[in-house]
Amino acid sequence: xxxxxxxxxxxxxxxxxxxxxxxxxxxxxxxxxxxxxxxxxxxxxxxxxxxxxxxxxxxxxxxxxxxxxxxxxxxxxxxxxxxxxxxxxxxxxxxxxxxxxxxxxxxxxxxxxxxxxxxxxxxxxxxxxxxxxxxxxxxxxxxxxxxxxxxxxxxxxxxxxxxxxxxxxxxxxxxxxxxxxxxxxxxxxxxxxxxxxxxxxxxxxxxxxxxxxxxxxxxxxxxxxxxxxxxxxxxxxxxxxxxxxxxxxxxxxxxxxxxxxxxxxxxxxxxxxxxxxxxxxxxxxxxxxxxxxxxxxxxxxxxxxxxxxxxxxxxxxxxxxxxxxxxxxxxxxxxxxxxxxxxxxxxxxxxxxxx
Amino acid sequence: xxxxxxxxxxxxxxxxxxxxxxxxxxxxxxxxxxxxxxxxxxxxxxxxxxxxxxxxxxxxxxxxxxxxxxxxxxxxxxxxxxxxxxxxxxxxxxxxxxxxxxxxxxxxxxxxxxxxxxxxxxxxxxxxxxxxxxxxxxxxxxxxxxxxxxxxxxxxxxxxxxxxxxxxxxxxxxxxxxxxxxxxxxxxxxxxxxxxxxxxxxxxxxxxxxxxxxxxxxxxxxxxxxxxxxxxxxxxxxxxxxxxxxxxxxxxxxxxxxxxxxxxxxxxxxxxxxxxxxxxxxxxxxxxxxxxxxxxxxxxxxxxxxxxxxxxxxxxxxxxxxxxxxxxxxxxxxxxxxxxxxxxxxxxxxxxxxxxxxxxxxxxxxxxxxx
Numbered sequence: 081x082x083x084x085x086x087x088x089x090x091x092x093x094x095x096x097x098x099x100x101x102x103x104x105x106x107x108x109x110x111x112x113x114x115x116x117x118x119x120x121x122x123x124x125x126x127x128x129x130x131x132x133x134x135x136x137x138x139x140x141x142x143x144x145x146x147x148x149x150x151x152x153x154x155x156x157x158x159x160x161x162x163x164x165x166x167x168x169x170x171x172x173x174x175x176x177x178x179x180x181x182x183x184x185x186x187x188x189x190x191x192x193x194x195x196x197x198x199x200x201x202x203x204x205x206x207x208x209x210x211x212x213x214x215x216x217x218x219x220x221x222x223x224x225x226x227x228x229x230x231x232x233x234x235x236x237x238x239x240x241x242x243x244x245x246x247x248x249x250x251x252x253x254x255x256x257x258x259x260x261x262x263x264x265x266x267x268x269x270x271x272x273x274x275x276x277x278x279x280x281x282x283x284x285x286x287x288x289x290x291x292x293x294x295x296x297x298x299x300x301x302x303x304x305x306x307x308x309x310x311x312x313x314x315x316x317x318x319x320x321x322x323x324x325x326x327x328x329x330x331x332x333x334x335x336x337x338x339x340x341x342x343x344x345x346x347x348x349x350x351x352x353x354x355x356x357x358x359x360x361x362x363x364x365x366x367x368x369x370x371x372x373x374x375x376x377x378x379x380x381x382x383x384x385x386x387x388x389x390x391x392x393x394x395x396x397x398x399x400x401x402x403x404x405x406x407x408x409x410x411x412x413x414x415x416x417x418x419x420x421x422x423x424x425x426x427x428x429x430x431x432x433x434x435x
Numbered sequence: 436x437x438x439x440x441x442x443x444x445x446x447x448x449x450x451x452x453x454x455x456x457x458x459x460x461x462x463x464x465x466x467x468x469x470x471x472x473x474x475x476x477x478x479x480x481x482x483x484x485x486x487x488x489x490x491x492x493x494x495x496x497x498x499x500x501x502x503x504x505x506x507x508x509x510x511x512x513x514x515x516x517x518x519x520x521x522x523x524x525x526x527x528x529x530x531x532x533x534x535x536x537x538x539x540x541x542x543x544x545x546x547x548x549x550x551x552x553x554x555x556x557x558x559x560x561x562x563x564x565x566x567x568x569x570x571x572x573x574x575x576x577x578x579x580x581x582x583x584x585x586x587x588x589x590x591x592x593x594x595x596x597x598x599x600x601x602x603x604x605x606x607x608x609x610x611x612x613x614x615x616x617x618x619x620x621x622x623x624x625x626x627x628x629x630x631x632x633x634x635x636x637x638x639x640x641x642x643x644x645x646x647x648x649x650x651x652x653x654x655x656x657x658x659x660x661x662x663x664x665x666x667x668x669x670x671x672x673x674x675x676x677x678x679x680x681x682x683x684x685x686x687x688x689x690x691x692x693x694x695x696x697x698x699x700x701x702x703x704x705x706x707x708x709x710x711x712x713x714x715x716x717x718x719x720x721x722x723x724x725x726x727x728x729x730x731x732x733x734x735x736x737x738x739x740x741x742x743x744x745x746x747x748x749x750x751x752x753x754x755x756x757x758x759x760x761x762x763x764x765x766x767x768x769x770x771x772x773x774x775x776x777x778x779x780x781x782x783x784x785x786x787x788x789x790x791x792x793x794x795x796x797x798x799x800x801x802x803x804x805x806x
Contacts, residue, residue, distance in 0.1 A: 291480075318801055
């Protein structure tokens with residue numbers, strides 16, 4: 081680190097696309113955090129955001145001259161650029177909050193984990209759902225053993241994707257690292273690891289024909305013996321909930337529905353995590369508050385030099401699952417597509433069972 | 436075959452455009468460029484190794500660059516917010532096709548013959564502006580394209596799909612399914628019209644034939660299925676797909692009476708503000724205002740549009756006058772010309788098309804119980 085940690089950390093933003101413009105910067109404004117540095121190849125965008133959010137310096141590329149200007153950085157560049165940027169920042173003692181996924185390959189994640197462990201800098205991964213009160217509560221329920229031994233889970237999250245995008249990087253595999261699995265799915269893979277531990281075997285299929293998948297289905301057997309499915313979509317509205325069946329009971333929570341829904345037995349619903357039961361939580365979906373909690377949690381970690389809520393090892397665990405999915409990939413043959421050409425576009429990956 | 440040909444699809448994220456892209460890649464082996472007006476809805480086309488080009492429909496240079504090097508341009512895009520802009524866009528696209536020697540396949544609609552006469556309807560039927568913006572705009576575009584063919588040697592063909600249904604079929608698949616799931620769909624009891632349903636793959640195949648056949652140039656082709664079904668049968672098939680009985684039959688006079696019931700309509704509007712936007716004069720104004728909004732405010736406007744009061748009674752979808760005319764029409768779309776000049780033959784009768792559509796509905800709508 082280049083500055084005294086007792087003073088307010090100076091935060092830079094590397095990558096200034098739609099998520100930064102519409103979520104992170106408005107959140108920072110609410111929290112009274114002004115960006116000290118905005119970096120993006122799109123100069124007009126950084127200037128616009130610097131003017132709108134009273135930011136400091138702008139640059140089109142992160143370089144050594146910037147390391148003295150910031151103590152911490154939010155990395156929101158395209159996924160495949162996360163690794164070089166994070167390594168650069170960590171090696172220069174700058175704390176990092178990196179948007180999910182931490183990197184697009186296990187090998188890159190391992191390099192980041194090694195860099196974190198060799199450095200005094202902190203790295204947190206932007207799994208925003210972990211900062212949702214209902215997710216924190218569910219984690220508490222599972223850790224308290226209120227459902228008993230988990231036997232199965234079924235998680236489904238999908239919507240016809242129509243989010244405002246400033247570029248097509250999300251749709252280019254060489255930049256995004258994948259489709260719905262690494263976009264929506266990385267959140268769910270993180271939760272699967274957090275809630276149910278390590279996976280033992282994976283079956284995976286998707287509808288990719290040489291681009292990035294829009295729909296996918298994961299079937300898992302966990303090291304604990306629990307079995308689960310995860311279905312993700314960018315083309316259709318799914319059930320949008322997580323169902324967890326345990327030896328002692330069943331819990332269902334909605335995932336990103338406009339109105340939060342929780343279904344469980346009364347004694348489970350009465351459980352309070354950090355003083356909160358589902359009945360005490362806001363009924364309406366409020367993602368802005370999750371971004372605020374995430375940023376506050378990261379800045380607290382930076383100030384107090386504490387382990388962040390979502391660590392680099394958590395980031396690695398999620399990417400290990402997504403990478404394994406791609407390794408064992410089978411085509412998802414939807415009956416109405418009916419390709420006539422003997423195309424190599426949807427060849428299955430050689431099957432591999434993960435240990 | 437369009438194998439290794441470079442083709443541009445405008446409106447590639449729409450229902451027909453997207454299925455066309457799938458077929459061009461998976462069946463034709465074409466090199467596909469997709470013209471999009473924003474990147475938001477690219478999830479389906481991004482599954483394929485296609486080139487995505489960002490350009491607005493009034494961007495002359497952008498359209499020219501997108502069309503340069505193309506053998507064929509499939510023009511499926513349609514701007515719903517500012518409909519008259521589609522005429523200018525068609526002119527720019529036609530000009531660029533002519534400059535670059537690309538064949539243009541323009542996607543029009545059976546609606547250019549509205550109001551449909553009863554009995555057989557072919558390309559010689561009366562096609563005149565009727566005061567409806569969509570019909571009038573499509574007629575103007577057809578005239579523009581045919582003029583460029585006649586006077587400027589543009590190589591172009593026009594396809595006029597009938598009632599297009601099938602997976603991701605938007606207006607005649609997703610909308611009926613959503614309506615049937617959300618409430619009660621009212622059809623006229625005493626005016627059983629014919630639905631000229633055509634499975635989406637047949638439309639895409641007809642477009643590909645229009646791109647290949649030299650006989651297609653300068654011609655308009657109605658594209659429909661092998662034979663019409665009744666509108667009641669059309670909706671019954673969707674009811675079967677979702678496993679619910681949600682169609683109510685009412686006499687036309689009763690539908691008209693309910694449409695005019697001010698108190699009932701006010702109640703419905705309070706439960707669901709979007710009903711206000713269905714009133715044609717206001718819809719035009721709201722669409723105009725919506726077109727001027729920034730993306731953030733658009734999202735908020737959409738939230739308000741989709742608001743539905745908790746505990747509100749199930750929705751009732753009453754056909755308006757335009758829909759009543761369509762649901763009552765006994766027109767039978769003839770596809771003889773497409774058969775003769777394009778070699779078009781629908782591969783899907785209604786049963787087979789609905790079999791695949793039912794599979795899609797049950798996949799896309801987990802709340803649909805199925806048969």
